Amino acid sequence: MLAENKRYAGGKKGRNYLLRGLVWCARCGTTYGGACSSPPRTDKRYAYYKCYKRQAAYDKRARERSSPHVSAEWLEGLVWADVRGFLENPGEVLDRVREQLGSDDGAKELEVRREELGRRLATKQAEKDRYVRAYAQGAHLRGRASGICS
Secondary structure, three states, X not given: OHHHHHHOOOOOOOOOXXXXXXXXXXXXXXXXXXXXXXXXXXXXXXXXXXXXXXXXOOOHHXXXXXXXXEEHHHHHHHHHHHHHHHHXXXXXXXXXXXXXXXXXHHHHHHHHHHHHHHHHHHHXXXXXXXXXXXXXXXXXXXXXXXXXXX
């Protein structure tokens, strides 16, 4: 019973915000979340997305640095139109993906990054080996006896 009440804490959710966490504020980089408001003395409700930092900000300056609210209906309609366009004609998007995958620039950049990470990993492995060798040779006991490790 308690678990069931906890599950529905805060009341029944009235709307799913499909893009929650997928849209970022252009000014601060924080994700957008869903919110709803209704004008006084009306039954009409307006759903929108807003910057989480703005939502949590009590400081007026923080609100001024965040992006404005965006109509949920408009933004979700825009995304669904793109999805519908892709489903009806995936060729254009697939061509762009193939072009990007075939680009040598991206592959070369990834290869350089992989080699750099390989060198860094080898350096760290050598460092670890030195520590293990020193420990195995009893360096940890000598340090303790001389008062270094108190």
